[in-house]
Amino acid sequence: MKSEDTPFEGGPMDGRVLPVLVGMTGNPPKTYRIPVPDAAGGPPTVLVYRRVPRGHSKRLGLPRGWKYVFDPESRGGGRLRWPWSKPEPRGGRAPENGPESRSADTDE
Template identity: 70%
Template structure:
């Protein structure tokens, strides 16, 4: 596999350049997760970085390089898409399939 040196911006890895394995197209993964062990022996903390283009080329707009930006809030949530891919219905539960209704008297 091929690797590419990618700079990191923000967070604890700010300013570092690390080799990252690239995919078959030569692009690094969209999210880069770095587990940091807890000194007290608890669960490790996971630092999350998102891929961003450094600068587009002048003629075609193709990125010349990549960098990873720190996401302090963690990985983005993956909400399930529903047909017809619009806003949820009013009164719908945020994570469930049944609407919220008042209790029967």
């Protein structure tokens, strides 16, 4: 497998350069998860880094390489998103136009 030295920005890995395996297209994965074990023996904390372009070429605007940026608020979904999949609920609220949103005291 081929690897590429990729820099990390932000979070605990700030300033480090790690070799990251690249896929068949020659690009590293879109997200990079680093499990950090808990000192008390609890569940590990997962640090999530997002891939962003390191720079762009002048003429065509193509990415000149990749770097990872710390994403502390990432849900870390990591699931495949098919075109026919339903979107994930955002705040756990009921839809505004659905039957759950109507109050019981209104007559129609």
